[in-house]
Amino acid sequence: MITVLVVDDQAIVRDGLTAVLSLTEGIEIAGEAENGRQAVEMVDRLGPDVVLMDLRMPEMDGAEATAALRTSHPDVAVLVLTTFDDDDSIARALASGARGYLTKDAGREEVAAAIRTAATGQVTFTRDIGEKLAGSFSPQSISPRDRFPTLTAREAEVLTHMVAGRSNTEIAQQLFLAVGTVKSYTNDIFTKLGAQNRAHAIALATGRAKNEG
Numbered sequence: 001m002i003t004v005l006v007v008d009d010q011a012i013v014r015d016g017l018t019a020v021l022s023l024t025e026g027i028e029i030a031g032e033a034e035n036g037r038q039a040v041e042m043v044d045r046l047g048p049d050v051v052l053m054d055l056r057m058p059e060m061d062g063a064e065a066t067a068a069l070r071t072s073h074p075d076v077a078v079l080v081l082t083t084f085d086d087d088d089s090i091a092r093a094l095a096s097g098a099r100g101y102l103t104k105d106a107g108r109e110e111v112a113a114a115i116r117t118a119a120t121g122q123v124t125f126t127r128d129i130g131e132k133l134a135g136s137f138s139p140q141s142i143s144p145r146d147r148f149p150t151l152t153a154r155e156a157e158v159l160t161h162m163v164a165g166r167s168n169t170e171i172a173q174q175l176f177l178a179v180g181t182v183k184s185y186t187n188d189i190f191t192k193l194g195a196q197n198r199a200h201a202i203a204l205a206t207g208r209a210k211n212e213g
Contacts, residue, residue, distance in 0.1 A: 002119045003030040005046060006061070007039040008054040010082075013104075017052065017081075017111075024112045036065025043073055052111075053098070055082040055089055055160050063092040070097035070196075077118035081111065085129060094203035097196070100124040117167065123198045125165040144205060150192045154179045158185045162198065 004027055008014045010080045014032045021027050030048040033039040037060040039051060051069065055062035066078045079100040080093045093101055096153065102111060106126050117124040144156040154175075161171040168182045175182070186198065195201035 001028050001113060002026060002050060003028050003046070003048040004115060005030050005033060005039060005042055005048040005051045007033045007036070007051060007065070008035050009056070009057040010054075013054070020108050021112065022117075024108070027112060027115060036060030036062055036068075039065050040068050040072070043069055043076055047073075048076065050077045050079055050115050052079050052115070053080050055080060055084060055093060063096040063098075065096050066093065067097040072114055077121070078112055079118045079124070081106070090129065094199050094206075097199055099197075099199055101129050103128065104124045111155075121198075122133075122167045123162070123165060123202060139170065147205070148193060151189065155189050155192070158182060159189050159201070159205055162186065163202050 004021060006014050006017045006021070008017070011034070013036070018029050018032060030046045031042050033042050035057045036053075036150050039053065040060070043051060046212050048072050053062045053066060060068075062080060062082070069076055069078055074187055077099040078097065079102065080098045081102045083104050083105060090101060093138070099121075099171060100123055102114055103126055106114070110126065114124045144159050145151055145153065148156070157175065158171055160172065161174060166174065168186065171177070172179045172182045189195070190197070190201055193201050193204050195204055
């Protein structure tokens, strides 16, 4: 059973998400919070597996709360669910450590699938967000090896698939590699990019975050 904390400043949105997800097999609602500060406090008390986080909220917004949770509860997956899909919002969410980014027009099954994916440690995006991120590595843009010359050709290839939102299993299938081999490549990518996690690596790769050290 995956426990979820629903965070949104609009009561009607929280109620709707709670009602829908409560009917979803394998998912249990741990609680609700109306802003980022309350979310951090409730994670301390409830220890959910996944936090479904809105971005624009009073007192402490979703990106700030996500960054705080990455420090205090690194094992808790934060999955952003927001109305906004602009570059700045995506950048702040990924740089803060969000494990996924969905827009509120996502359907119930898509949200549920994203929760399950985030709970396993993988990164997930709705199709439109994945396409926006993948566009950062379009033929017209700078290639990952040009941006990060220390990457090998295979590591650059794996990174491109990561940016597109594919899991290690999906990358392994695409490149005809063992999942363990892909995991090794991703760890090497994290080291070379100075990334703290998969979401941070994607943010760095797409120019939506800066290397902190």
